[in-house]
Amino acid sequence: xxxxxxxxxxxxxxxxxxxxxxxxxxxxxxxxxxxxxxxxxxxxxxxxxxxxxxxxxxxxxxxxxxxxxxxxxxxxxxxxxxxxxxxxxxxxxxxxxxxxxxxxxxxxxxxxxxxxxxxxxxxxxxxxxxxxxxxxxxxxxxxxxxxxxxxxxxxxxxxxxxxxxxxxxxxxxxxxxxxxxxxxxxxxxxxxxxxxxxxxxxxxxxxxxxxxxxxxxxxxxxxxx
Ligand code: AMP
Numbered sequence: 001x002x003x004x005x006x007x008x009x010x011x012x013x014x015x016x017x018x019x020x021x022x023x024x025x026x027x028x029x030x031x032x033x034x035x036x037x038x039x040x041x042x043x044x045x046x047x048x049x050x051x052x053x054x055x056x057x058x059x060x061x062x063x064x065x066x067x068x069x070x071x072x073x074x075x076x077x078x079x080x081x082x083x084x085x086x087x088x089x090x091x092x093x094x095x096x097x098x099x100x101x102x103x104x105x106x107x108x109x110x111x112x113x114x115x116x117x118x119x120x121x122x123x124x125x126x127x128x129x130x131x132x133x134x135x136x137x138x139x140x141x142x143x144x145x146x147x148x149x150x151x152x153x154x155x156x157x158x159x160x161x162x163x164x165x166x167x168x169x170x171x172x173x174x175x176x177x178x179x180x181x182x183x184x185x186x187x188x189x190x191x192x193x194x195x196x197x198x199x200x201x202x203x204x205x206x207x208x209x210x211x212x213x214x215x216x217x218x219x220x221x222x223x224x225x
Contacts, residue, residue, distance in 0.1 A: 007087035008033065008224050009112055011094070013190055014120030015183040016176060017127035018205050019212060022143055023120070024091040026213050031220055034083055038093040041074045042066060043168075060170055063178030065095055065186060072102045079106055087224075095187045100194075116223040117194035118216065120205035124180055131176045138164035 010033070012020040024035040042060060045053030052074060056066040075093050078084070094100040107113050133146030139162030144151055151158050155165065170179065194200040203215045 007085055008115040008220065009088055009090070009107060010115055010220065010223070011090045011117040011194070012092075012120060013117055013187065013194075014205060015122060015124065015127055015187075016179045017130040018120035018122045019209065020091045020120060022209060023212060023216055024089045025141070025143075027089050027216060027220065030213075030217055031087070031224075033087040033089050033220075035091055036075065036078055036084070036088050036093065037091040038071050038075055038095075039091075041078060042071070045074065061175070063170055063175040063182060065182050068096055068098045068102070071095075072099060072106075075103070076106050079110070094190060095183075097189060097193060100190055114194070114197075114199055116201060116219060117190070117199045118219055119191050119200060119202045120212070121202050122205045126206065127180060128173050128176050131171050132173050134171060135165045135167045137162045138166045 010027070012024060014020050021035075021037060021039075024037065027033050028035050042053070042056050046057045046060065047053070052070050055070055059066050071093065075090075079088070090103075094103050103114070130145070130148075133148070134143060135145070136143050137157035137160060140157060140160040142157050142159040143149070144165070156163055157165075170176075191200060191202075201219050203212060203219075205212050207215075
């Protein structure tokens, strides 16, 4: 018999730039949960030159959504790893109603279900500026921003001391606009999908990072109490 777990399955919803990745990393630190970013998994597949990566590359560079089949296969494989029993934060999945249904099926087969979906609510106009200046430490993934969060010593990661920084190919202003359009057309309807199931909480994510972290922690405590 497969062991089941009551560890939480949290979904972060919100447009590119809302802070899903930043907050998911903090939830990892605060609660020992596992961040599952389909964007990171796809970028790794592109870098590895796998079949999925080759199929996804051009779509990602254009700011569109990769096919449901490819992304769901990657997510299902990752969910099957034993560490997900600690509880997971889904960052960037589901992004379509088909993916939301698939997620429900994957979890049901594991004896699990969605614990809570959290919508990070932001103004689109601010997102292009937030995304256009961002970069991360290549070694540990810590996030920085040209205008909002520089490392204390230029070019040196505060967290791990790494000196290689990287910027995402799809963080250019033109591509960000296409990513925002894809979000509103295909992903924003999931807010109503989870609201209808009594699973949704909204957070004002225009607030600073620490305030959003506190609000999220309160939701996670409540959802896991
Ligand atoms: P992200 O890192 O979440 O901003 O994702 C970067 C890009 O990866 C997106 O713009 C999409 O092209 C692709 N992507 C990530 N997650 C998904 C998903 N769940 N469904 C379709 N495409 C995705």
